[in-house]
Amino acid sequence: MVADGVPDEILRLAHTPEHLARLEMPRDFDPDTPYFPDIARHARRSVSAALAAASHAHASREPAFALMRPPGHHATAGSAMGFCYLNQVAIAALAARRDLGARRVAVWDFDAHHCNGTEAILKGREGLLVCSAHQSPGYPGTGLRDSGNSRNWPIPPNTPRGLHMDALRASLDAVVSFRPDLVLVSAGFDAYARDPITEMTLETEDFATLGRWLRESNLTAAAVLEGGYSTDLPTLVEAFLASWAG
Numbered sequence: 077m078v079a080d081g082v083p084d085e086i087l088r089l090a091h092t093p094e095h096l097a098r099l100e101m102p103r104d105f106d107p108d109t110p111y112f113p114d115i116a117r118h119a120r121r122s123v124s125a126a127l128a129a130a131s132h133a134h135a136s137r138e139p140a141f142a143l144m145r146p147p148g149h150h151a152t153a154g155s156a157m158g159f160c161y162l163n164q165v166a167i168a169a170l171a172a173r174r175d176l177g178a179r180r181v182a183v184w185d186f187d188a189h190h191c192n193g194t195e196a197i198l199k200g201r202e203g204l205l206v207c208s209a210h211q212s213p214g215y216p217g218t219g220l221r222d223s224g225n226s227r228n229w230p231i232p233p234n235t236p237r238g239l240h241m242d243a244l245r246a247s248l249d250a251v252v253s254f255r256p257d258l259v260l261v262s263a264g265f266d267a268y269a270r271d272p273i274t275e276m277t278l279e280t281e282d283f284a285t286l287g288r289w290l291r292e293s294n295l296t297a298a299a300v301l302e303g304g305y306s307t308d309l310p311t312l313v314e315a316f317l318a319s320w321a322g
């Protein structure tokens with residue numbers, strides 16, 4: 077697969093033609109989300125990696141991880157926002173239903189921020205479920221309650237990590253109950269206690285626990301890097317992956 081060779085018709089599963097054109101225009105999208113030269117190509121490479129991870133996981137039933145930036149879960153059908161330009165998890169979920177033969181696809185988002193874009197894009201679509209546990213109040217201010225095919229676990233700032241993990245366990249249990257053919261994990265590591273942009277309390281071993289839960293669930297799953305802004309990010313990702321792989 078050519079790294080940034082995702083055809084527009086795949087991107088249009090989740091995004092409007094106007095949004096794809098806007099990504100090429102050299103103007104900032106919002107104060108968090110600047111224009112950079114070639115940002116559309118970088119975002120397309122993130123999508124390409126997510127599609128490859130989903131395809132690999134679905135075919136092999138082995139863990140697959142897309143270690144790419146920019147992240148995607150805040151991007152809506154028509155807008156870049158919150159460091160996100162294209163919503164690779166939403167695109168991969170819709171492509172899995174259309175192209176991989178996956179009938180039921182669930183998104184499990186453990187990033188500290190609500191996946192407003194993923195939720196909005198997949199809202200009301202058949203065979204799809206979105207589960208998110210996230211800081212609230214917090215950016216982007218959505219995800220306060222369940223709606224249609226989205227389930228949300230808002231968690232107050234500075235919640236003790238045991239309670240945060242209880243919410244994450246409940247969100248994964250909802251994914252398991254859906255009996256998905258494929259799970260796409262929006263793996264954000266910004267609920268870490270020393271992340272500079274959130275007020276959450278998870279420690280390295282908690283991310284290892286999330287990986288262990290995935291392994292023990294026997295879910296067919298592919299994960300995509302979302303947020304995570306601490307200099308400890310590599311350690312957090314490694315803890316998650318090592319535990320998931322067993």
Ligand SMILES: [Zn+2]
Pocket residue numbers: 187188189264266302303304
């Ligand atoms: Zn985040």
